[in-house]
Amino acid sequence: MKFGVFLFAVSSDPVDDGDVIRKSIEEAVLAEKLGFSAVWLSEHHFDGATAYADPIVFGSAIAARTSTIDIGFAVLEMALHHPIRLAVQTALLDQVSQGRLIVGTGRGSAYNEFEYRGFGLTLEQGRMMLTESEELLIKAWTQRPLVHNGNYWNVSFPELRPRPYQLPHPPLVRACIGKESMMAMARIGRPVLYGVQSTEAIADRLKLYRETMENENFATEDIEYALDNSWVQKSLMVADTTEYAIDIAAQGFRRERAHIREGREKYNPQGNKGGVQLAKPPSEGEQLANAFVVGDVKSVTEQLVALQKAGVRNILFKVDTGGMDFEDVSRSMHLFSREVAPLFAESSLSSS
Numbered sequence: 001m002k003f004g005v006f007l008f009a010v011s012s013d014p015v016d017d018g019d020v021i022r023k024s025i026e027e028a029v030l031a032e033k034l035g036f037s038a039v040w041l042s043e044h045h046f047d048g049a050t051a052y053a054d055p056i057v058f059g060s061a062i063a064a065r066t067s068t069i070d071i072g073f074a075v076l077e078m079a080l081h082h083p084i085r086l087a088v089q090t091a092l093l094d095q096v097s098q099g100r101l102i103v104g105t106g107r108g109s110a111y112n113e114f115e116y117r118g119f120g121l122t123l124e125q126g127r128m129m130l131t132e133s134e135e136l137l138i139k140a141w142t143q144r145p146l147v148h149n150g151n152y153w154n155v156s157f158p159e160l161r162p163r164p165y166q167l168p169h170p171p172l173v174r175a176c177i178g179k180e181s182m183m184a185m186a187r188i189g190r191p192v193l194y195g196v197q198s199t200e201a202i203a204d205r206l207k208l209y210r211e212t213m214e215n216e217n218f219a220t221e222d223i224e225y226a227l228d229n230s231w232v233q234k235s236l237m238v239a240d241t242t243e244y245a246i247d248i249a250a251q252g253f254r255r256e257r258a259h260i261r262e263g264r265e266k267y268n269p270q271g272n273k274g275g276v277q278l279a280k281p282p283s284e285g286e287q288l289a290n291a292f293v294v295g296d297v298k299s300v301t302e303q304l305v306a307l308q309k310a311g312v313r314n315i316l317f318k319v320d321t322g323g324m325d326f327e328d329v330s331r332s333m334h335l336f337s338r339e340v341a342p343l344f345a346e347s348s349l350s351s352s
Helices: 014-033 055-065 083-096 113-118 123-142 179-188 199-215 220-228 242-267 297-309 326-343
Strands: 002-007 038-041 070-073 101-106 146-149 154-157 172-176 192-194 231-238 292-295 314-318
Touching: 002 014, 002 326, 014 038, 014 055, 014 326, 038 055, 055 070, 055 083, 083 101, 083 123, 101 123, 113 123, 113 242, 123 146, 123 172, 172 179, 179 192, 179 199, 192 199, 199 220, 199 297, 231 242, 231 297, 231 326, 242 292, 292 297, 297 326
Parallel strands: 002 038, 002 314, 038 070, 070 101, 101 172, 172 192, 192 231, 231 292, 231 314
Antiparallel strands: 146 154
């Protein structure tokens, strides 16, 4: 198993944004020091749910402070980016980080219509633009010259400069909420980012993903590659006692959910003027037991064994949920890297 740190940096007050951003950079530096495989960055706008808002600029800051840890996007809200500008920015970041970039894509939030409206778009447009946006992104990375005539973009240029460090391009992974979108990725052999679900649901999804690839006659090595590069999202809190870990986790979880819910209630337009029925957030994501790997070392290890048996190979852990005290976060990361992770990795993580 590989483990990453997901920097979902909630800031409840604009005055605190700078401090939260700096704290997130320190978490990324600590994650590398402790041997985590990747640091994952989110993208949300206008409500403080992701204090740094722009994962590309923030990823550059992390690249400058680290040297070995991968930098992933979970995820870029594709509708909010021109694909060619995104190709240039990601190629540059891949060069600056010397091939440490993982490009996670998605249409963006299914629930925050206010984010799209802030960029002059609607939820429906975000959904419709996603396929062509990804197609044009890959073309920009790989084709010389490029000519593209599509529904949303008509572009041509001789070649992209700089080219990505990783050739033909950085690895792509798609965030999928529903089974149909996941199966669509399986049909083209693209790895998937799985959101918060029960262990049983995750096992079902991974089994269906494998079966779909097998039905498309992918080679065994291609299937293994796709599964080796798919990630499951969880939150993490490890402490000396399970009672303390659950208490800290529950407090942070309540703060985070309240913050996100308040933003939607305050900023989503009344009457749904965009004509799109907003999706109802899944109830599973509201449940602490599904969201967290939580407890003392023994309990956390048992939960990871269950996830491993379900077929999970990689987990991106939100180590700070809802603005936890940095001492609790740091202690949890140290305990995990010293006592838990070595049981699931070929090489032990640093305990420094």
